[in-house]
Amino acid sequence: YYSTLFDSLESSGGGEGGVGGGAAVNGGVDVGVNGGGVSPVSSEDRFMSEVYLGKQICNVVACEGVDRVERHETLTQWKTRLDSAGFEAVHLGSNAFKQASMLLALFAGGDGYRVVEEDGCLMLGWHTRPLITTSAWKIR
Template sequence: MVMKEPTTEQQFLAFTSLYRVSPYYQFAHFTANQAIIEAFEKDQETNNNRALHVIDFNVSYGFQWPSLIQSLSQSGKRVSLRLTGYGRSLEELQETEARLVSFAKGFCNLVFEFQGLLRSSPKLIINQREKKNETVAVNLVFHLSNFMEMSQTLKSVHSLKPSIVILVEQEGNPRVRNFLSRLMESLHYFAAMFDSLDDCLPQESTERLSIERNHLGKEIKAMINSENLDEENKGTWKNMMERHGFGGMKLSSKCLMQAKLLLKVRTHNYSPLPCEGENTNGGFRVFQRDEGKALSLGWQDRCLLTVSAWQCV
């Protein structure tokens, strides 16, 4: 039996449900935002910057940015946030802009500007206008694995000389060239993702079924069908970033503490029959990696996604 492709509305509802009940996307977004805020605060101290420009290569529904808007406004000082977001469709970009503009209106000391661009837009990021005393941050969240011209993307990003580049990638490893190996990697990764829902929703939940069918199901199809990468783009993301002139930045203790707090808040443990001695605080874990330059969210002992921060060297 061939399952129907979920509608746009079904995909949105499934994503929204997963975002609300699981720490998966929130871990990525909150960790990324904390690192961006710290880079901006550093520029405020050294260069008196009062404006932040974030270039998001996969803005999607824009769920990452309300928490950043809220955090920026807490300083009480007048601050400007310019968000350039690349999206899949004009309709999605317009809906994302409407949500973010409406949210930002609630913060009187924040000047918010959104520019939406299609991923296929001929307008290169290298043409992004620069403003005086503006911190530039680049957000590569779940982006590079879906982008065949990764080398050119990173070259363009490097030319902007951003204060920080955030990289978030799944650990399912679609970079494996052999189909069978890629299938096995995907199998283990998504098995962990499905199991992790035990910490989020009861097994009989219709909301859980929606997530499994309309979000994870689509992700499985995309990962298995991902095209092989050429020789230039083989290897780890760390190697790729370093080849293109980026060096890793150590993530702060605030990033780690925030991630651990998130897991405490988001742990429900709906597993029906926990075994004796089993950890009843849930199976999600935070792992520090690469000498503190990366944070990973894991389920049990398997990493699901990794957040790292980079700067031009």
């Protein structure tokens, strides 16, 4: 997961350095609306990204049991967990997909990103690898 994340961020804006001297953690870009486009990121923003992602990686690698707070799970695992807790999925609708696709086209900074609609959920991916998925649920 983190390798894919670093690849996507590095491709978005090039960049040098990163966690452990590897890929640029923040990729040197800010996808916020600063003058309507992609803008360089300050070294402070890059540092904060490195700290944030570094803590996540350390937690995944070095911690177990109650000390481990980062647990990456698949969409199928989340769906099973939420379904067994008494929730049912709510379809996000085509407007959410269209809006996500439009925002991706405006601010992605690289052509490897993609938005996919899968089982009523929206997934942001880098080439063929999922980065993050969003879904909506309601109590049955």
